[in-house]
Amino acid sequence: MERNLLGTRISHGIKYLLFIIMGWLCFSISTLKASTLGAANFETYVSDDGEPARINALLEDIFQHADLDVTLLVMRDAFLGSAVLTGKIDGEFAYINLGEDSDQFLLSRVYLPVTLYAVSKDPQVSNVKLFPHLKGSRVAIENRFANTPHFRSLKDIKFSRNPTTFDAFKQLADDRAPYLITTELLAREFNIMLANDNEETLHFSAKPLVKTGLQLAISKKVSNATQLIERFNNTVENMQNIGKFNLPLNLAWLSKDINGDGVADYIGHSSITRSSDDIESAFSIDHTPTSEASLFVIDGISYSSLSEAQAALPEGAPLAGRESMLDKTTYQQLLRRW
Template sequence: MARCNAFPLSFFTRRALFLSVSLILYCCNISQLHAAPTTLGASSFETYISDDGEPARINNLLKKVFEKAELDVELRVMRDAFLGSSVLTGKLDGEFAYVNLGEDSSNLLLSDVYLPAYLYAVSKNAEVESVRLFPHLKDNRVAIENRFANTPMFRTLKEIKWSRNPSTFDAFRQLADDRAPFLLTTELLARELNILLANDNEETLHYSAKPLAQTGFQLAVRKELADAKSMIERFNETVSSMQSNGEFNAPLSLPWLTKDVDGDGIADFIGHSDITRSSDSLATAYSLDGKPTSKNSKFFIDGKAHESLEQAQVSLVKDETPSTRASLLDKTTYQRLLQRW
């Protein structure tokens, strides 16, 4: 019979071995604690995304969402030309403000839309209010930002004379200089320009009868990323909760939002005591799900349901005179544009 002889280790050898194993386990734990954060990128988008201290709704919003969801995410703002390639090559784990307008997203795992984007045709002229479809703009010159123009959806609309612009400011300037009678932009950007115009006693923009296109901002994570699915699920759950209890209002600088909170098919009004005042008009409420409101809509303040606006206003700061806030567009930057208006 074969026999193995065991040689007992000395006290010092056993001690050294124990310390070595302990050190390895400690280093593994430290490595896990300090694992690199998920890196998500986006290109600069005026009033939405910025890295230089300018107003940035999405930056402010997602910082709160990721903190509440306990997700370790680093946001990077970069030039649009480098964004797509950085995701494809793995230098970035995904995008935090992905807008799908017909691009191939088969390599990405997408979240639900956390902030809808309604694209309207706007103009100095009230005739735009009769526009309901893209063909109604046929043969007209329409200013548009490259971020929208350089997408499959808009490249197919050849009957419109698109006047492409590298930035929001350039697109607005086309309208101010009357080089393009129409502009296609997001509802929230048009609102900010109207605030700037109204505060300067200028005539405000007119909107098309309805949005000509609807998309939205999503989280887009590379499918190869470990735990990508669980990250998206946690993000979606956190967003849904924060939308319903009013935690989206302040980061978005919107006193009233609408969403079908109770699942009855009718959108409800959502406010928060941090930003919503009794004098804030329901007419400016921004929809988070595209569903219409009705006389049966409820009013949620800080997550608590009220059957009427009067009941909801009890929870709000009383303010008989509607307050006007400054535009998120920088007035100094837009001063020359206002002079041309």
Template sequence: MNRAVTVIYNYCVIAIVLLGVSNITHAQTKPISLAGNKVASLIDGPESPALAIDIVKAVFKSQDVTVQATTQAWLGSGLRSGKYIGFIDHYSLNEPKNGYVYSKPYLQLNLHIAGREANVVNITRLDKIYRQRLGVENRFANTDMLRTERSVSWARSPSFISNIQQLAEQRVRYIIADKYMLDEFNKLLIANGEAPLYLSGASIYSPSLSVALRNDADNANTLIEQFDANLSAMKESGEYSKLVSLASEQPSVLDEALYAEIIRKW
């Protein structure tokens, strides 16, 4: 009788364990709905280049992941309603928010000062252009770190192209922007016979991007752990480097038609 009870008990334990594994697997294979603020060539629609989205999907590998390029207002609304379980553009220039679990950084953005004058290469700190107007995108200007910076007078713009427009119209002498985007714009200038922008010899800020999941989302911690492990494996195998280097080897990912008027008046 005792043996029969033991056998039944063991079967029950096995069944409970298998049920638990089944639930975890189900949680991990459920569609993962993420979003990010739209940034040309970084987080964009399905028909446009989007490096950050490409990296996130590659790192999640076999997971069913969708990433919606949206606006700050719609992103916040979607997170509150549960439409999205997280976002892919947490900038390290911001403090982490309560209620989220964060991945390790998956992409570093190097912010350089740019301008038409050769002296730009010697600008290594903001205090070297003390109190001058400096063009910047809102995605950086609205961060915790830049909001407290008083060395320069920020000339804010909603997008990279608007920031470039400020420089083209000489409303600012310098701008600060992601080097990846500046390199892409310089490709357009060179292709149209124009001299490229000068960039500061060193980055002024080097923020990174991380994925953030709501900590009440199904299996959020496990998903982040998997993401971090996959990211490390991709970097060790060289897969990550290949994915990132593709962007530098191709023609500009910026829409030349959108920049045509700027370049015409350059």
């Protein structure tokens, strides 16, 4: 009898202790202090002037789903590093690591890949698979990429550095550089603009020359950096798998291995994907190839065939016919020179 009573008391004691621990954890997670993160302007990705900005839209959704109080600031690139060092901001929200020292940061997992291709008016660019294939060539590139350890180490390429995305594309339009190094998504947006203007579109290198990605970079001085990163990573994983990335990214189809079988699956969402959208345009968010074994996931529900997935989607004009996220008024002069 005494043993049973003692066992009961111990059991209740353990339950009470667990209750206290869980309550403390829940309290600590739900009361993460507000954070301020910065990034430099990056056309179609990051902006604060009303222009389309995929990353602003995406992160606002992520932070809302994660119940994180985060303010996003867009600032000049020259001030970004010093703002983190002096504690004016807690870190960066569109951090791209191309060989820089990141020891002062806690980094999230990559939430959106940045794949850099060589693109050109000349279809022969499809023969380019490695940087040495561009040896001796003049190649336009933005400073955000050129001024990094990775690209500074490439000595045999004549890089034509440019302060903005527009200036880099202008080098190509004016035939001052036969090649341009840019992101897959930026090249896609420029091709949408060209196609809508009945112009020949850009050609891509055979494969990406650089694979990196966008991450949160939180200063290690921030007391709740670890909890913020963990909650961010978990929210990103869930949102990617159920198609919550498609709308803010303005992409009909994404692809990712969602079940760990080594094969990427196609991810769509009824908020933006239409039954007529071409799955060949799917943007990979984990670099995993698709195959005949790929599933089709719509609003978090998996289908084994494309026809089943299409039946679950609204009808309508494909997203491929939309306007480019690049400003047509700004880029009109490039189209006239094409």
